[in-house]
Amino acid sequence: MLATGAALEPASDPEALYARVFREMKPRTPVPEIRVQFRRYANANAQIRLYGGVLLVRIADTLAAAPWDVQEALAEILLSKLFRRPVPPNMHDRYRRYLNRSEVRKTLDQVRSLRGRKLVEDPRGTHHDLLQIFDALNFQYFFGLMARPTLGWSRQASRTLLGHYDSTHNTIVLSRILDRAEVPRLAVEYVMYHEMLHVRHPVEHKGARRCVHTRAFKDEETLFTNFREAKLLLRRLA
Numbered sequence: 001m002l003a004t005g006a007a008l009e010p011a012s013d014p015e016a017l018y019a020r021v022f023r024e025m026k027p028r029t030p031v032p033e034i035r036v037q038f039r040r041y042a043n044a045n046a047q048i049r050l051y052g053g054v055l056l057v058r059i060a061d062t063l064a065a066a067p068w069d070v071q072e073a074l075a076e077i078l079l080s081k082l083f084r085r086p087v088p089p090n091m092h093d094r095y096r097r098y099l100n101r102s103e104v105r106k107t108l109d110q111v112r113s114l115r116g117r118k119l120v121e122d123p124r125g126t127h128h129d130l131l132q133i134f135d136a137l138n139f140q141y142f143f144g145l146m147a148r149p150t151l152g153w154s155r156q157a158s159r160t161l162l163g164h165y166d167s168t169h170n171t172i173v174l175s176r177i178l179d180r181a182e183v184p185r186l187a188v189e190y191v192m193y194h195e196m197l198h199v200r201h202p203v204e205h206k207g208a209r210r211c212v213h214t215r216a217f218k219d220e221e222t223l224f225t226n227f228r229e230a231k232l233l234l235r236r237l238a
């Protein structure tokens with residue numbers, strides 16, 4: 001996912017976080033086995049249950065990118081609900097403020113629309129042809145060996161979510177905002193290249209850690225010709 005604005009950092013250790021909050025709430029109860037899963041929900045949903053000695057937390061993957069203090073607030077909210085306790089007001093406020101941030105709302109809207117029935121529009125676009133761009137980048141950077149996923153322009157012109165790789169549907173979607181005459185091809189190529197790296201580097205799960213932009217990913221990203229110029233162009237667009 002390539003988003004402008006707030007940096008999207010992967011959560012570092014959600015199981016440890018839930019274990020800590022659990023201990024604080026129930027100091028005399030042994031901490032159960034904890035599993036935190038990020039699921040492909042269409043919005044900012046989360047569920048928790050304790051069953052058969054396992055605490056299972058399912059969180060929308062859109063929240064995986066939330067800052068750590070927000071993850072903590074969500075853990076307090078979910079565990080309070082599980083134990084039927086009042087949610088600490090400061091935690092509730094912190095979580096709600098995050099969801100109300102305009103760039104977060106926009107990203108959620110965009111993800112919702114990307115995950116609607118029809119995923120993408122014609123990749124040929126008005127000004128930039130994603131099929132052609134993909135093939136050129138594939139040739140230049142991947143020896144022409146990358147199998148082409150489904151490509152398309154998004155229906156809505158998002159400024160905050162410029163590109164997205166949906167591994168479930170093996171689809172690369174670029175924001176329609178880039179399909180404009182005044183957007184240089186280099187900017188479109190860079191966003192496409194970034195998403196192609198997501199095809200190449202699947203999300204890594206190191207124990208409980210979920211890493212989207214791995215070190216290998218970032219290293220390879222800098223191999224893009226005119227990397228800095230492309231980043232500057234995108235900053236100007238945002």
Ligand SMILES: [Zn+2]
Pocket residue numbers: 001002003194198213
């Ligand atoms: Zn990304």
